[in-house]
Amino acid sequence: MIGSMGLDAAVEVGIAAFCAGEQPPGDEEVWERLTGAGVEPWLAERLLIFLPMAYTRRLLPDVSYPDGLTTPGGRVSLSAEPVFMAALSRAQRAGRDEVRRIAMRSGEFNAINNALHAGSQLSDLMLSETTLVKDLEPVEPGDGGIPSPRAAFEDFLRGHGVPLNGETKVGAELFVHPAPAGVVMAQVDFAVSHPALARPWLVESFAGHGTTWREAIGQAMDKFRLGALHPIVDGLLRPGAAPDQVERMRYEHPSGTFELVLGAQINLFTDRSVPSVGPLLDRLLEVLRAEPLTRKVHGLRLFIAYHDGRLQTNEVLLDSERWPGGEAVVADSQAPLPHGKLAVRSFGLLMPVDNA
Structure with missing residues (x-):
């Protein structure tokens, strides 16, 4: 049990x-x-x-x-x-x-x-x-059809050799959203606390849907594992634990040198080939030089959605908070694809480089 x-x-x-x-x-x-x-x-x-x-x-x-x-x-x-x-x-x-x-x-x-x-x-x-008029159903092994995102998060980290005692704290909270009949929708907020972070907690949110809770929660966890888990592990919690799952690039900022540890780009709502958002990230990093950054680890997340080239969702987060300067860059940029529905998500950590 x-x-x-x-x-x-x-x-x-x-x-x-x-x-x-x-x-x-x-x-x-x-x-x-x-x-x-x-x-x-x-x-x-x-x-x-x-x-x-x-x-x-x-x-x-x-x-x-x-x-x-x-x-x-x-x-x-x-x-x-x-x-x-x-x-x-x-x-x-x-x-x-x-x-x-x-x-x-x-x-x-x-x-x-x-x-x-x-x-x-x-x-x-x-x-x-x-x-009760009848006995309770016997408890069966397993999660009862509702996976625990927190338990899955902890399993992900253990699989990469990250210890879960001491200075690292993690959590994952499920939020249930209304959905059409026959469908369930799950949003999971994955949270990490570590002394190296600029803010006490870094939170990344992912959504999933399906006909069962196992499918919906599993989808949200899969997106997290693909897009955010590896930068968190390889950049913050155990450097070098997932080198083939992240991209690293040097970033010069007025406060000092950082290394951007970037996860995989997630493309949603289309099966077509989607261009890299690398050029957009470059423009975001250029504008970020005007923002004061401490010599701590900072999270940068981009989530944009388009319909027939029109911007529907513009969400740029810096340390899990909305960054208006980044959103202004997105608003002034072109859609990755001119037609159809498309959403793109990219997440990375800015790691301070000492003695640069």
């Missing part, structure tokens, strides 16, 4: 299933949203049962709650259930509307509400254990 830290994405998917639509969905609808997108029954059942219980504890913390469920096969300890513990942790940072929507469907919430109507005080309430 995976630990609660590996269930971060699963809990987000469960929350999205409860909160979709203007009206609160019934249990059958939540079940279909989960299992229809590839969530395995043992995990879907636990999300359906445990999320409302966890959110009730967040909404009404003064009540004394039991640490168990009663089932035909015996007692289930909630503190020994990783899905419940992950849901309880996530509930602590939920917004008010989300808390109320999920908590109010709980049987425990209804029992508390009835007791209050009868004149009881919250601090005096001690709930009895919820009784």
Whole structure:
């Protein structure tokens, strides 16, 4: 069984299933949203049962709650259930509307509400254990159909020999976006913290879609691995660990010399050959000389999208923040292709070169 830290994405998917639509969905609808997108029954059942219980504890913390469920096969300890513990942790940072929507469907919430109507005080309430009419589905090996981006990120780094203790910290958070019927959309923010960075955290965001969560999250992780992982590893965390996966170039800046460690160019929405954005990056680096840079590691990311040559998305980030000067360069540039839909993404790290 995976630990609660590996269930971060699963809990987000469960929350999205409860909160979709203007009206609160019934249990059958939540079940279909989960299992229809590839969530395995043992995990879907636990999300359906445990999320409302966890959110009730967040909404009404003064009540004394039991640490168990009663089932035909015996007692289930909630503190020994990783899905419940992950849901309880996530509930602590939920917004008010989300808390109320999920908590109010709980049987425990209804029992508390009835007791209050009868004149009881919250601090005096001690709930009895919820009784299920059937046993919980047996836990199956694996991730239950919802891969953890954080666990995958950590696996990527271990595969390159990067230690995950001490000064390097990493994270990955899933955000669920509305999508047409039969499709799920996932956005994953991959984050790295290291003392050499100009800002406390460097964040790179990637999106994926598919008919299942495994497909959508996997697509986002594949894009991250292709476009951003190797500059982060080879430039920042373990130089020389992926030399054949990055391009390096010297860059002279008024604050000193840097080396740009650049990942692969990602082309989206077309199967045609796309020219390199190298000339555009050169113009961005030229304009960047007017910006003050510390002798730290700086992230530079370009994401542009066009439709029939017209600029639709113009996003240039410096240290994970929008850089207006870079966006002005893009706005004054030509599209890589004159026709059709196209998006291009490029990411690199500017590494200070000492004693240059």
